Amino acid sequence: AQRVTQPEKLLSVFKGAPVELKCNYSYSGSPELFWYVQYSRQRLQLLLRHISRESIKGFTADLNKGETSFHLKKPFAQEEDSAMYYCALSGPSGGSYIPTFGRGTSLIVHP
């Protein structure tokens, strides 16, 4: 069974501080990992994906297979980063790749 754990419901930091949103997963295989973001009053949208190895809005995430983690990081948080962040895992199940989501972490960046 695939599972995604986001241990922190809420993460509160000050502007300019580094931020790390934790995500651990459980999956017997090689999954694809994603981070989704939902800003206030907006729809859920893809932030970044493991396979792309890209940096979006200053955020990066590295897949650590040894620790089964996919933590989201940003060296200097901005107020506009305040949002709900969801980690998701996608692995083959019955021929499809329907993702499993963590419960989300609310990031609040104070001025």
Place this chain on the structure above:
Amino acid sequence: SAVISQKPSRDICQRGTSLTIQCQVDSQVTMMFWYRQQPGQSLTLIATANQGSEATYESGFVIDKFPISRPNLTFSTLTVSNMSPEDSSIYLCSVESLGTSGGSSSTDTQYFGPGTRLTVL
């Protein structure tokens, strides 16, 4: 990318009634998904709606409670039947945008509608 709209955006309903949520996509998609996000919980997949076939429900969800229609490749509805306060949640429609493989693979991206906030009194 795909642009998704949902109606209604929110509703307050009485116990025992039913509500149908509509999801419209601006392009043809094979797979459409319905999720639920209860307060403090993660996104939970209710069912997968494929055009031309019966929806596939996840464990804990049944067709009698959450009937789904998928009349064409751009539209789907989810009905929450015989509602109770426990059904108060945000319901999200999502579609899968095919990756370069052209088929279901892990490179595909999911796009989400704005959600429908349902409150059952």
